Amino acid sequence: MSKFTFALVAGASAAVGAVATAAVFGSRRQQESNLPPAPTSAPPLPTRTSPQYPSPFPQDGPGHPSIPPVDPSGLFQYGFPGPISDLRTTPSLTSSFNRTTRNPNWSAEHITPLSLTISHGDRRHSVFTEDPSIPVKFRAKLADYFRSGYDRGHQVPAADAKWSQEAMDATFALSNMCPQVGEGFNRDYWAHFEDFVRRLTSFYPSVRVVTGPLYLPKRDPVDSKWKVTYEVIGHPPNIAVPTHFYKIIYAEDGKVGGNVSLGAFVLPNDRIPNDKPLQDFEVPVEALERASGLEFVGLLDERRRKKLCQEISCSVIVKQYAERQKTFQTPNQPPPVKGQVPATTLTQR
């Protein structure tokens, strides 16, 4: 077969595949209805059962179809249903959005001792913005949060992106936000937790953090069934209020293929007393993966994994808001180094 002939055949096969199903239905339809006949100028098209298609199935007896009589993936002619996760990459964060909950699936950042010392961004110059990259019908709206009773809670914190105004602005998109309880959580314990993460840069030259929402079940005291219950805000109600938030921390030793100290934490979206030990919220990474449906360490060799809270003391330092703001302007206060405390087995928690 010449190259030219081969190309013609290949082209014809592709075209036939695209319209063969329709052709079959077209002829049936004419038998069953009073529709006008199809234009006769078009050449007759082969049907799906014509012998020129190779069969993906064995011929398993007389009467058994050698070609599937249906084509479920033909749905995609009307568009792929999704879910689409709206990956967003910016200089200061990379995130994935959930169009059902209208919260991020996760929002990832990277901080270093250097990045936190550069201060060219000021949150007073940033404004909360809707994310135009997400289709309007799936987008979180500013109006949805208005008077909802919840803070627009940054997942990647603004204070981690003050190395440029543009970087900080990127954290103010609603695709980086979840509805968070304000007093006692977003403005308090959660903020102390974010401080803790920043202080890790005094011990590790590179820290990656992934933050996101969870919707966890609890046992109903009345019928003893496990149930997920969460509020939905907005007009109409469309933005889920997470029951919990997670952070997974990757504290890197800075060497190529070096060690990564991991800590996974799950906190309730609720007031948390300042004296609650942070380590009470530590969970095994696998438990977080099961709960979130995500995978965080799939490509990280077991031999490179260390346990963050065995290397440093996982505890928050409580500061009032004004004092916290001052800290942002000065070198970070490091977390205390852990002594020879017996190792905690994460899976026993």
Next chain:
Amino acid sequence: MSKFTFALVAGASAAVGAVATAAVFGSRRQQESNLPPAPTSAPPLPTRTSPQYPSPFPQDGPGHPSIPPVDPSGLFQYGFPGPISDLRTTPSLTSSFNRTTRNPNWSAEHITPLSLTISHGDRRHSVFTEDPSIPVKFRAKLADYFRSGYDRGHQVPAADAKWSQEAMDATFALSNMCPQVGEGFNRDYWAHFEDFVRRLTSFYPSVRVVTGPLYLPKRDPVDSKWKVTYEVIGHPPNIAVPTHFYKIIYAEDGKVGGNVSLGAFVLPNDRIPNDKPLQDFEVPVEALERASGLEFVGLLDERRRKKLCQEISCSVIVKQYAERQKTFQTPNQPPPVKGQVPATTLTQR
């Protein structure tokens, strides 16, 4: 520049990009810790701030970083978090799985007058199976459904895939199942609804259906807030029990680029009286898209869209189980053709 030189430069740039961050941290780490120095046999690596990288940012003044000091997407060296939607294509269904709820996102099928008359599959020869294509930690398990009080409810019905045993078997994977209320729903009204869909093939030469779960909010009578509440079954609790199910029906006229009669329905996962009109459950397609976070008609031209329930009577025929089984063996009873009933505006429902 010769082709050879260019290739060398391109290769070197890519390699440098991959390890530059680590190199920076490596040198910092050595200043800050007592780690042994890096092997001296490796050539010195440029840092991220070396001038050979083109800057994506304008130089906006002294001290402002021309290169972002961080790399949020560097997270992906540890694996992409997901979500992964586990697209599954089989001869009888194409589906997408949700690793958080451990239910499908959607399950799509295609039926025709021909496909429903072929009867080479028997559900007595099919068994419910876990889906080995889904990682164990995200997979729905047979044990999770055991004694849960819920049916393993097919999204693409087994009876729509009796054209081959293999096709029918594919519908028995747990990735095509949701926990469904049995009596009064899965075994009754929902089954009548599935019958309705099959009967459409007497009027349309090709019918596509997408079926899936929803988790819809309702107003809490105590505090008037909108809340989503759903049960979670399994050991540990991990499979969501949907509050509702949807079907979107594409009844095709069989012509290339022809008309598609659309019907979208949302039914509660609950006992439904047999005398409840099916049309009470019809919803605008856009409402279903907003609720599910999915898009069903993105590529379907508005001019091709017709309204299914204006063309045929959208109503179920109640049959007892034995009678229903008998129907599967005989030609379908078509739904009644609608007379000149005034058109209903879907968006007013």
